Amino acid sequence: MSRPVPDKAEVALEYPDKFYVGTFEHSSRFEARLDGSGVALVLQHPGAADERKSVHLHINFGLLAGILRELAGTVAAMPKDDIAHREQLADALDELRRALRTP
Template sequence: MSKPVPDKAEVALEYPDKFYVGTFEHSSRFEAKLDGSGIALVLQHPGAADERKSVHLHINFGLLAGILRELARSVAALPKDDIAHREQLAEALDELQRALGAK
């Protein structure tokens, strides 16, 4: 079940001969779920055929774990006074840990 995008996502794909960029904001929707080998993420922007866009991404668990570790190492780059974003991330992480049975 897809949900409204609560903030913003920017996606860029770069190939040797092409460059694609797209933004997904509040009028867009997302879906994220675990499957047998990783996470599936879908970002969708509805609208007329010339405005519609979607991105489908699958990340295996090993890569996701590596991404989370890199995020942990770079959290110092998030300003200490950015309380709102720190709380959003901490609350989401707590929810994931509870769901995994890690707490």
């Protein structure tokens, strides 16, 4: 089930001869789910045919674990007084941890 994007996402794809960039904000929707091999993420911006855009991304579990470890190593770069974002991330990770422990 898709949900409204609560903040903002920017996506850029760079190829040797092309560059694509897109922003997904509050008027956009997202879906994230686990499947048999990893995480499926979809970002969608609805609208007229010339405004619609979507990004579909699949990240295998091993890469996701590596990304989370890399993020943990860069938390020091967040401003120490950015309590709201720190709490958002910590609460979401706590929820994921609880869900992973439930058989």
